[in-house]
Amino acid sequence: MIRNSTLFLSFIFLFSACSERSPKTLISHFEKKSETDKVLERAIANLGEGGKCLIDIFNVDTLESEVKELEQKLESSPKSVGTWKHLDLSTLPSPQSHFLKKYGKDLGDLNNPDAFDYSSCRDVPCIYNKIYGKEKDVAGYVHYLWYLRFGHMLAADNKIPVQKSKNPGEYQDKTHSFDKYLFSHKELYALWRLSHMLKAPHTTLNYLKEVQKIPRGENFETASAAACGLAYSSGYILLTDDCLSLSSDQDMGFLYQAITHELSHHIDFESGRGSKKIYRSHKDDYLELAGFFMEEYVDKDGKAQRRWAHKKDIKLVSQYAGTAPEENFAESIAFFRVEGDITKKNLTNEHYDFVSKEFYFSQSFERERIFKSWIEEYQPDILQKSFKAVIDCSKEKSSPKSVYFSPKDFSNPLLPQMLNCLGERALEMTQELKNKTMLYKPDGCRAHNHHSMEGKWNAFMKEALIKIFDKYVEDLKKDPAYLGRIKSFYDDLSDKTPAREAYVNCYGESDEPKCFSDLIRKRATEKALALNLPDDQTNELIDMYASYHSYETVKDELKKSYHDLVKSQIEGIRSEAKTLWKSCEGISHNDSETPSGSVFQIADGYMVSSFYNCLNSEAPSSIKNAVRGISVNQMKVQNAKEELILFNEVKPAFLSLLTDIYKMEREKEEKSAADLLSKEQGQLRSDILSSFHWVKNVVDNQQIMSDCKKRAYELIKLKPLFHLPKTLFSDYLEKNTCLNISTSKEFTSWLEGSKGQFSEKITSGLDEKMLIAGTNQAKACVKEFPVDSAVNKIRFRKEREACLMNKWSDLENSTLSEVLNDPLVIKFQVSSVELKSKLELNRRRLQLRLMKEYFN
Amino acid sequence: MKQTMYLALLLLAACGVKHSSVDYGKTKVSDLVAMKGHPVEEKPIPVKDGKMLIFDNNEKFQVKDDIVTHGFKEPKGDERSLLYWKHKLKDCDTVTKKIAVTDGHIAPEYELKCSAEGVTVIYTEGSEFVSRIIEHDKK
Numbered sequence: 001m002i003r004n005s006t007l008f009l010s011f012i013f014l015f016s017a018c019s020e021r022s023p024k025t026l027i028s029h030f031e032k033k034s035e036t037d038k039v040l041e042r043a044i045a046n047l048g049e050g051g052k053c054l055i056d057i058f059n060v061d062t063l064e065s066e067v068k069e070l071e072q073k074l075e076s077s078p079k080s081v082g083t084w085k086h087l088d089l090s091t092l093p094s095p096q097s098h099f100l101k102k103y104g105k106d107l108g109d110l111n112n113p114d115a116f117d118y119s120s121c122r123d124v125p126c127i128y129n130k131i132y133g134k135e136k137d138v139a140g141y142v143h144y145l146w147y148l149r150f151g152h153m154l155a156a157d158n159k160i161p162v163q164k165s166k167n168p169g170e171y172q173d174k175t176h177s178f179d180k181y182l183f184s185h186k187e188l189y190a191l192w193r194l195s196h197m198l199k200a201p202h203t204t205l206n207y208l209k210e211v212q213k214i215p216r217g218e219n220f221e222t223a224s225a226a227a228c229g230l231a232y233s234s235g236y237i238l239l240t241d242d243c244l245s246l247s248s249d250q251d252m253g254f255l256y257q258a259i260t261h262e263l264s265h266h267i268d269f270e271s272g273r274g275s276k277k278i279y280r281s282h283k284d285d286y287l288e289l290a291g292f293f294m295e296e297y298v299d300k301d302g303k304a305q306r307r308w309a310h311k312k313d314i315k316l317v318s319q320y321a322g323t324a325p326e327e328n329f330a331e332s333i334a335f336f337r338v339e340g341d342i343t344k345k346n347l348t349n350e351h352y353d354f355v356s357k358e359f360y361f362s363q364s365f366e367r368e369r370i371f372k373s374w375i376e377e378y379q380p381d382i383l384q385k386s387f388k389a390v391i392d393c394s395k396e397k398s399s400p401k402s403v404y405f406s407p408k409d410f411s412n413p414l415l416p417q418m419l420n421c422l423g424e425r426a427l428e429m430t431q432e433l434k435n436k437t438m439l440y441k442p443d444g445c446r447a448h449n450h451h452s453m454e455g456k457w458n459a460f461m462k463e464a465l466i467k468i469f470d471k472y473v474e475d476l477k478k479d480p481a482y483l484g485r486i487k488s489f490y491d492d493l494s495d496k497t498p499a500r501e502a503y504v505n506c507y508g509e510s511d512e513p514k515c516f517s518d519l520i521r522k523r524a525t526e527k528a529l530a531l532n533l534p535d536d537q538t539n540e541l542i543d544m545y546a547s548y549h550s551y552e553t554v555k556d557e558l559k560k561s562y563h564d565l566v567k568s569q570i571e572g573i574r575s576e577a578k579t580l581w582k583s584c585e586g587i588s589h590n591d592s593e594t595p596s597g598s599v600f601q602i603a604d605g606y607m608v609s610s611f612y613n614c615l616n617s618e619a620p621s622s623i624k625n626a627v628r629g630i631s632v633n634q635m636k637v638q639n640a641k642e643e644l645i646l647f648n649e650v651k652p653a654f655l656s657l658l659t660d661i662y663k664m665e666r667e668k669e670e671k672s673a674a675d676l677l678s679k680e681q682g683q684l685r686s687d688i689l690s691s692f693h694w695v696k697n698v699v700d701n702q703q704i705m706s707d708c709k710k711r712a713y714e715l716i717k718l719k720p721l722f723h724l725p726k727t728l729f730s731d732y733l734e735k736n737t738c739l740n741i742s743t744s745k746e747f748t749s750w751l752e753g754s755k756g757q758f759s760e761k762i763t764s765g766l767d768e769k770m771l772i773a774g775t776n777q778a779k780a781c782v783k784e785f786p787v788d789s790a791v792n793k794i795r796f797r798k799e800r801e802a803c804l805m806n807k808w809s810d811l812e813n814s815t816l817s818e819v820l821n822d823p824l825v826i827k828f829q830v831s832s833v834e835l836k837s838k839l840e841l842n843r844r845r846l847q848l849r850l851m852k853e854y855f856n
Numbered sequence: 857m858k859q860t861m862y863l864a865l866l867l868l869a870a871c872g873v874k875h876s877s878v879d880y881g882k883t884k885v886s887d888l889v890a891m892k893g894h895p896v897e898e899k900p901i902p903v904k905d906g907k908m909l910i911f912d913n914n915e916k917f918q919v920k921d922d923i924v925t926h927g928f929k930e931p932k933g934d935e936r937s938l939l940y941w942k943h944k945l946k947d948c949d950t951v952t953k954k955i956a957v958t959d960g961h962i963a964p965e966y967e968l969k970c971s972a973e974g975v976t977v978i979y980t981e982g983s984e985f986v987s988r989i990i991e992h993d994k995k
Contacts, residue, residue, distance in 0.1 A: 061865075145878045158902075232963055232982055233963060233980070233982045233983050269983075270983075277985065277987075278979075278980050278983045278985045278987055282968040282987070295899075295901075296908075296916070296928060296988070297901040297902070297903060297906070297908060297918055297926075298903075298918055298925070298990065298992070299902075299903060300903060300904070302955065302992075303967070304955050304957065304964060304967045304976060304978060304990055305955070306955060306978065306988075413898065591943070591946075593937045594934065594940065594943065594944075595934070595937065595940055595943050596934055596940075598936075598937060601937070601939075601984040602939060602984060603938075603982050603983060603984050604938055604979065604981065604982060604983065604984065605939075606939065606942055609943060612939065706949065724946055726943065
C-alpha cells in the first residue's frame with residue numbers, strides 16, 4: 001500500500017511537472033510587456049550606413065528610449081508613496097519612485113542638500129544631470145540605466161560609504177570639490193557599454209547597494225595603494241581612477257575588467273550565503289578546482305596567522321589571481337568575460353568550464369566563439385531570410401554575376417543564375433548582420449575589428465549559409481510545396497512563451513535540463529507533425545526548434561526576468577518585511593536562548609536572541625505571503641513551480657529590506673544610548689556605590705572594573721535589543737562611572753568594615769586548597785599502590801599510607817606559599833603563623849578523611 | 857522491552873557527539889594520536905619547535921615541543937554564525953583584532969578571542985559567518 005501511494009504521488013508529481021496544462025505563469029504576462037526590447041536594433045535603422053559601433057549611438061535619444069523600454073517592463077503597483085523634494089512619488093513611473101525612495105537621501109552634495117536646484121526636474125535622469133551641472137545629457141541616463149539594469153545605485157554623491165570622516169566631501173584628510181566624485185564622459189560611455197555586456201548573475205545581485213568612485217586622484221583610506229577597487233559584503237564597491245582607466249579605443253581599457261572583477265566579488269559573497277561559507281570561492285570544490293589551500297598557525301604572540309597558498313602547477317589568468325581564492329574567483333570571471341581568448345589559454349579546462357557554466361550560462365567569449373554565438377542567436381532571422389532567398393532565387397531568371405559561391409559548395413547542382421542570386425543574397429545577409437552586430441553588440445567592434453579575425457566573419461557566415469541554402473534547395477527539389485508549409489513553423493520559432501513555460505514547469509526537477517528538453521521537443525514534435533513532412537524533415541525541424549530554445553538561453557533570460565519582476569513588486573515586499581519586524585518587535589524579549597537559524601542574518605552586528613529567533617522562524621511564511629501578493633495585470637501566482645522560483649527570488653530582496661530596518665533601528669538605539677548617558681550626570685555611580693554585593697574580588701582592579709560594569713548594565717534602564725550592553729556603555733563606564741571606583745570613599749569604607757569577613761574567607765579558602773592537594777596525592781598513591789582487589793588492599797596498605805603521609809609536609813608548604821601570595825592575604829596582612837596553626841589544627845582530620853575516601 | 861532499551865542506549869552512544877578532550881598546553885602528541893589516530897599530514901610552521909598536524913575534515917592541531925597548543929576546527933551548524941559566538945561569549949572579556957592585512961579587494965579577517973574560554977573565532981569584516989574556530993588553553 002505504501003508502495004502504491006508512493007507510485008500514485010510520483011504520478012501526480014510527474015503530471016504536475018510535465019503536463020502542458022500547468023497553470024499559466026506570471027512571467028509570460030510580465031514578459032509580454034517588454035517583447036519589443038530592441039531599442040538598439042531600431043537605432044540601426046536610423047543610421048543608414050555600416051561600419052558604426054556602439055559608441056556612435058551613445059546619445060540621449062538612444063538612452064532615453066532604453067529607459068522607456070525598461071521602465072515599461074518594471075512598471076508595477078503599488079507604487080512607492082511619499083515625496084522627494086517637490087516630486088510626488090506616486091506620479092512617477094514605479095522604478096523612479098522606488099529609486100528615489102531608496103536612494104533619494106544619497107544624491108548630490110550631502111553637505112548641502114540645496115547645492116543643486118532640482119526644481120525643474122520631473123524625472124531621475126534630470127536629477128542626476130543637475131548634479132553634473134548639465135541639461136539633457138547622457139550622464140543622467142547612464143546613472144539611472146545602471147540602476148534599472150543592475151538594481152543598485154551608481155553613486156553621484158560626496159560621501160564614501162566607509163570613509164573615516166563623518167563629513168561628506170572629506171577623504172584622506174582632505175576636502176574635495178564635488179566634481180571630483182563624478183564620472184567623466186568617457187567613463188560614462190564605458191559604464192553604459194558594460195551594462196550591456198553583463199547579464200545575470202552580475203545584474204541580479206541582491207545585496208549590492210552602490211558603486212561609488214572615490215575623489216579623483218586619491219587612493220583608498222583603508223587599503224594599500226596597490227588596490228584600485230574594493231568590494232564590501234555589506235553592499236558596496238569603491239573605485240579609484242586606476243579601475244576606471246580606458247584606452248583611446250573606448251571599448252578597451254582596464255575599467256571593464258576591474259568593475260566586472262568587483263561585481264564578481266559580490267557574486268562570490270552572494271553564492272557563498274547559500275553554501276554557509278563566507279565566499280563561494282572558499283568551498284572545497286573551488287579550492288580543489290583552482291588549486292588553493294590555507295596555511296594557518298598561531299604565532300609566538302598568540303595571534304592567528306592565516307595565508308592562502310596554492311599548488312605549484314596552478315594555472316592563472318593573472319598573477320593577482322594567485323593571491324587568494326576569492327581574488328582568483330573574481331579575476332577568472334572578469335577575464336572570462338573581457339579577455340576570452342587569454343582566459344581560454346590560461347585556465348585549466350575544468351576551471352574554464354566551471355566559469356562558463358556557473359556564471360555565463362555556458363557561453364564563452366573567445367572572438368571566434370562570439371562570432372558563432374551571434375550566428376546562433378540570429379538563427380531565426382537567418383533562416384527566414386534564407387528561406388525567402390531560396391524561393392526568390394528559384395524564380396529569378398537573371399542575376400548579376402557573383403563569385404561568392406561556387407557550384408561545388410552545394411551538394412545539389414544549381415543553375416548559374418540561382419548560384420549568382422544566392423551569392424548576392426548571402427553577401428547582403430553577411431554584411432547586414434555584421435553591421436548589426438558591430439552596432440548592437442557591446443563586443444561587436446572589438447571582435448570585428450581585431451586583426452586576427454579578418455575574413456573570419458565572412459567564412460563563418462558562408463559556412464552557415466551553404467548548409468541552410470543547400471538544405472532548402474534539396475527540400476524544394478523533393479517537394480515544391482515544402483517551403484510554403486514550414487513557413488508557419490519558422491514564424492512560431494521566435495515565440496518564447498512555450499520555452500518559458502517549459503522552464504518554469506521543470507524548475508526543481510532532479511534533471512531540469514532533461515525535463516526542459518523533453519517538453520520543448522514534445523511541443524516541436526506536435527507542430528512539426530502537423531506539417532505532414534517526411535520523418536527526416538520532421539526531425540530536422542524538431543532539432544532546430546530545440547537548439548534555438550536551449551535550456552541555458554532560456555534560463556539566462558528568465559533569471560533576469562524574474563529578478564525584474566520582483567524589483568517591480570518591491571513595495572509589496574517592503575510592506576511584508578515591515579509587518580514581520582513589527583510583530584517580532586512586539587514580543588517580550590530576552591537574550592537567554594541560543595540564537596538559531598540562518599534565514600535572516602545581521603553580518604557582524606548583534607541582536608537579542610528572542611528577536612533574532614522570531615525573525616528567523618517567521619521569515620519563510622512572510623516571504624510566502626509576499627510572493628502570493630505579487631500580481632501582474634491583476635493576475636496572481638497560480639503555478640506551484642513558479643511560486644517556488646519567486647520564493648527564491650523574493651527571499652534575498654525581503655531579507656535585504658529586513659536588514660535595512662535592522663540597521664535603522666540599530667542606529668536609533670545607539671543614539672538613545674548616547675542620549676541616556678549624556679543625561680545621567682553621575683547618578684549611575686551613586687547607585688552602584690549604594691551597595692557592594694556586586695564585588696567579587698577586592699584586590700584585582702581589572703576584576704573590580706569588570707564587576708562594576710556588570711552592575712551598571714543591570715542598573716541602566718535601556719535594555720538594548722541590537723547591541724551588546726558592553727558595546728554601547730563600556731567605554732563610558734570605564735571613563736566615568738567606574739573610573740577609580742575602588743579608591744572611592746564609599747568603597748574604602750565598606751572594605752574596612754568587612755575585614756573580619758574577608759579573614760574568614762581566607763582561612764576557609766586555605767582548607768579548600770589543602771583538600772584539593774591532598775586528594776590529588778591520594779589518587780596518585782592509589783595509582784601506585786592499587787586497591788583493585790581485597791589482596792592488594794591489604795598488601796599495599798602501609799605503602800599507600802606512607803605515600804600520603806610522607807608528602808603531606810610538602811603539600812602544606814606549597815599550599816601555604818600559594819595562599820600567602822593571595823592579594824587578599826597581602827591586603828589584609830594575614831600572618832603566616834596564624835595560617836600554619838590553622839593547617840596543624842585540621843591536619844589529622846583531613847588525612848583520615850582522604851584515607852577513608854580513597855584507600856578503602 | 858529490555859532489548860529495546862539496550863538498543864536505544866547503544867544507538868545513543870554510537871550517535872553521540874564526541875567532544876574533544878584535548879587539554880591544550882598539556883596534552884602530548886602521543887595522547888592526541890591515541891585519541892584521534894595518526895595525522896594525514898604534518899607540516900612545518902614558522903614557530904620555533906612547532907609543527908602542524910593535519911587530520912581529516914580540515915581539523916588541525918598545532919604542536920610545540922611535543923605539546924598540543926592549539927586546535928583548528930571547522931565550524932558546524934550554529935557555530936558558523938558570528939552571532940552565536942557573540943552570544944556565547946557575551947560575558948567574556950573578548951578581544952577583537954585584525955588578523956590579515958592583504959592587498960586584496962575584499963574586507964579583512966578578524967579574530968574574536970576569549971582567553972577565559974580558550975576559544976578564538978575567525979570572521980571577515982562585515983560578514984556573519986565564522987570561518988574557523990581555534991581552541992587553546994584557558995587563561
